[in-house]
Amino acid sequence: MCEELKNLPDLKLFLGFPEKLSTISNVASALQSFETAIYCIALGRWPATVGLVWQANELLLQYLYKGSLDENSTMAAMKKHLDEKKVSNDLNKAAHKLRITRNDFMHTGFSPKDDLLSIRMFFEAGVPYFDNLLKTAFECNVYDFCGTGNTSKWFWDIYRNTRKLTLNRIKNDDKYALNATNLFVRACYKIVSTGGRFEDFVFSYNPYEYFLKNHLYGVTYEIEKMIIKEFIADNFSEDEYDLVWLNINCDICSTELIGICERDENDNFVNHTAFGCAKCGYSEKAQDAVNCFLSNPINKNSNIERNFDNLILVTDRESF
Numbered sequence: 242m243c244e245e246l247k248n249l250p251d252l253k254l255f256l257g258f259p260e261k262l263s264t265i266s267n268v269a270s271a272l273q274s275f276e277t278a279i280y281c282i283a284l285g286r287w288p289a290t291v292g293l294v295w296q297a298n299e300l301l302l303q304y305l306y307k308g309s310l311d312e313n314s315t316m317a318a319m320k321k322h323l324d325e326k327k328v329s330n331d332l333n334k335a336a337h338k339l340r341i342t343r344n345d346f347m348h349t350g351f352s353p354k355d356d357l358l359s360i361r362m363f364f365e366a367g368v369p370y371f372d373n374l375l376k377t378a379f380e381c382n383v384y385d386f387c388g389t390g391n392t393s394k395w396f397w398d399i400y401r402n403t404r405k406l407t408l409n410r411i412k413n414d415d416k417y418a419l420n421a422t423n424l425f426v427r428a429c430y431k432i433v434s435t436g437g438r439f440e441d442f443v444f445s446y447n448p449y450e451y452f453l454k455n456h457l458y459g460v461t462y463e464i465e466k467m468i469i470k471e472f473i474a475d476n477f478s479e480d481e482y483d484l485v486w487l488n489i490n491c492d493i494c495s496t497e498l499i500g501i502c503e504r505d506e507n508d509n510f511v512n513h514t515a516f517g518c519a520k521c522g523y524s525e526k527a528q529d530a531v532n533c534f535l536s537n538p539i540n541k542n543s544n545i546e547r548n549f550d551n552l553i554l555v556t557d558r559e560s561f
Contacts, residue, residue: 252276253437254396255386262379267307271300275371275383278363282422283430287359288350294367295343298336301374315340327377328370335366360422361411364404388437395439395492399428406533421530427493427523465560469499472519473555476526477501485552489535491518496561500535502552510552520561 250269252258254276263269278293302318309321323333339362346355372383384397403425410418477484477499487498500516513535517524525531 253432254279254388256388256437257386259379265304267300267304268378271297271304274300278367279429279432282363282426283433285426286352287356287363288346288352290363290367291339291346291350291359292343294363294371295339298339298367298370298374301371301378305374305378322374322377328373332366332369332373336370338362339366339370357411357419360407360419364407368400368404388432388435388439396428396432399425399492402533406530409529417527420527424492424523424525424534427521431493462560469519469555469559469561472499472517472522472524476517476524477515484555486555486558487513487516487535487552491521491523493523494518494520496520499555 248264249260250263250273252263252272255263255272258272263272274293274297278290278297281287281289281293299315302315302322306318306321319333319336322328323330328336342358342362346359349355350359352359368383375381375383384394387394387396403422407418407421410421473484483502483504485500485502487500489498490496491498496518498516498518500513503511503514505511513531514528515524515526516531516535525534
């Protein structure tokens with residue numbers, strides 16, 4: 242490896258970050274700390290994200306205010322950031338809570354005991370404050386960076402929908418608040434497993450899938466039917482008559498999603514009550530999650546066809 246490449250930070254989400262900026266020590270460390278938090282989410286280690294995300298924020302504060310303060314104090318930098326009206330009072334308070342939680346978790350934090358508080362800190366303070374500091378320092382947005390490929394925005398779509406769903410459940414003391422992060426955890430795992438590169442031609446090569454699809458298509462079809470039938474039996478068996486293929490592809494594997502339709506007395510389509518991906522094995526039956534991920538305007542696929550007549554029953558097409 243040449244010396245020039247050795248000096249470049251290894252990044253996954255921030256592949257498009259300006260090279261001249263990403264090689265600055267504080268900045269490179271901040272970006273990698275944030276990305277490592279994504280790795281921890283993929284492993285289900287939410288408490289570890291508190292320290293990593295706060296470290297990323299602290300490093301950007303040091304970059305912003307190094308030399309402008311009498312002492313290199315994080316608290317002083319946060320106060321200056323607030324006094325300059327670069328951050329709202331609410332977000333500043335949330336960031337202080339994140340900092341305090343990080344200090345506590347260094348000695349006592351672990352999963353699953355502290356998962357819910359960690360999740361709240363990540364969505365309520367960690368990412369929003371990091372985004373704020375990126376804007377202040379570089380006039381860029383954290384949501385502008387997500388690896389490569391034309392569909393890279395999928396990750397932040399899932400993040401925004403998960404944030405809305407999770408914080409709303411926490412606010413309402415919903416015991417299923419933790420479940421709201423399931424799809425986001427899968428998205429983080431996809432970041433880890435692909436290295437942030439999402440073009441089709443760089444997906445890992447699977448010789449078994451290639452052989453089946455190109456030489457034994459009939460076998461592939463039968464396997465897909467079996468996978469779908471098992472998925473339906475495990476998740477939607479009681480509603481098989483209402484199962485349809487949606488006009489939305491799974492953000493994780495690009496396979497078309499399956500959904501359950503609610504219909505009125507005249508057999509007209511009313512709403513979706515559940516959805517899932519047979520290939521990933523992921524399903525969602527909670528109505529607030531279904532509404533959030535399928536109907537939220539944030540979702541890039543929000544133009545889903547609402548007419549049941551244009552949706553295909555799974556029983557009429559039993560393969561991916």
